[in-house]
Amino acid sequence: xxxxxAVKGKKRKNKEEWHGGEPDAKRAITEKTSDGEEEGKExxxxxxxxxxxxxxxxxxxxxRLIFILEKASLEVAKVGKSYQLLNSxxxxxxxxxxxxxxxxxxxxxxxxxxxxxxDSQLNKSGMVQAMYVKTEKGVLFEVKPxxxxxRTFKHFCGLMLQLxxxxxxxxxxxxxxxxxVIKNPVSRxxxxxxxxxxxxxxxxxxxxxxxxxxxxxxxxxxxVFVVGAMAHGKIDREDADDFISISGYPLSAxxxxxxxxxxxxxxxNIL
Numbered sequence: 001x002x003x004x005x006a007v008k009g010k011k012r013k014n015k016e017e018w019h020g021g022e023p024d025a026k027r028a029i030t031e032k033t034s035d036g037e038e039e040g041k042e043x044x045x046x047x048x049x050x051x052x053x054x055x056x057x058x059x060x061x062x063x064r065l066i067f068i069l070e071k072a073s074l075e076v077a078k079v080g081k082s083y084q085l086l087n088s089x090x091x092x093x094x095x096x097x098x099x100x101x102x103x104x105x106x107x108x109x110x111x112x113x114x115x116x117x118x119d120s121q122l123n124k125s126g127m128v129q130a131m132y133v134k135t136e137k138g139v140l141f142e143v144k145p146x147x148x149x150x151r152t153f154k155h156f157c158g159l160m161l162q163l164x165x166x167x168x169x170x171x172x173x174x175x176x177x178x179x180x181v182i183k184n185p186v187s188r189x190x191x192x193x194x195x196x197x198x199x200x201x202x203x204x205x206x207x208x209x210x211x212x213x214x215x216x217x218x219x220x221x222x223x224v225f226v227v228g229a230m231a232h233g234k235i236d237r238e239d240a241d242d243f244i245s246i247s248g249y250p251l252s253a254x255x256x257x258x259x260x261x262x263x264x265x266x267x268x269n270i271l
Contacts, residue, residue, distance in 0.1 A: 050148060050159070050169060050178055064129040064222055065264065066194065067117055068186055069229040069253065070236070072110040074135045076164050083165065085157040103231055110229040111156045112254040114149055120261040121270050129222060132186050136230065139164065140184050147171075147178035187239060194222040198240035201250045209246045213263040225260055229253050 075086050079094055086095065088102040095102045110133060117123055117131060123145050131143040141163060143149075150156045159179075163169050169179040182189070190196070195216075216223060228235045237243050246259055264270075 050150075050172060064127050065122065065260075066129050066190065066222060066224040067131045067257065068224060068226045069110055069113055069131070069133045070226055071233065072133050072135045072229040073104060073106045073231070074110065074133075074139070074160050074164065075105065075137060076161060083161060085161045085164075087157065106231045107157060107160065108153055109231065109253055111149075111153060112252070113227065113229055113257055114143060115151070116254040116257045117261070118145070118147070118149060120258075121265050122261040125268075125270050127264065127268070127270070129191075130189070132189070133229070134184075134186065138184065139181060140186055141179060141181045142189070144176075144178045190224055191222045193220060194224050195241045196224045196226065196239060198226045198235055198237055198243045199246060199256055200228065200234045200237075200243065201245055201247070202234050203243045203245040205243060206245045206248060209259050209263045210266065212244065212246075213260075213267050225257075227253050227256050 073086075076083055077086055077091075077094070078084075079086075079091060084091070085107055086105045087107050088095070088105045091105065092102040095105060114131065114133075117128060120128075122128060128145040131145060132140060133143065134140045150159055159169065163179050163181065167181040168177045170176060171178050226235055226240065246256060251259075
């Protein structure tokens, strides 16, 4: 009887793939090799869902806030055999190899900014209506104000990776989508009576944020604050009803948001 022997397949190098722009909902999970065999790919562990934070949804105040975080550094690439969310600490060599500047890849900025909004008394009192994030590559997604994001950066990167590949994240034990990729432009989701305010250190209009909020109009107007979530550069001024600077010094996105939320908490006496 003839003895069967296993045939060794040809090995090939892993290709480095970049994903820019809006992700494809039906992206393949496996790739075929030149021999027709399917090469297994390490896929990020899917989260079962993220918890929902309790909030006061019966707030009687009409005017609520909307936050837009612009130019967030959230980019996915295939590093080795797995897709990963790129950051300057873990992928400095990979980025330099591909002629990218590692200092531009700072997903921790949008992580801190989102936590600042979600943890604020303003949000817990039901005064934050919506949050939107637009990446440097133009991908737009929504974050529900009652979502509870991971506190650690590592788990946050895993969540963002899953979101950009799967296009949505559902609540634990529910079908509600707490994070979801949506179509551009963001203006189609803003209320008709909203007033869009851009924040930038480059603006020549320097204001005291407490005085600005105090005279920001009636409670019937929803205010939309646009804050940059990138390490360098500035946001676009287009479509903004006002373009202001709240300090004579460059501030982080999280600190800017903290000053805004504190000003409104003082205005509405939210304790």
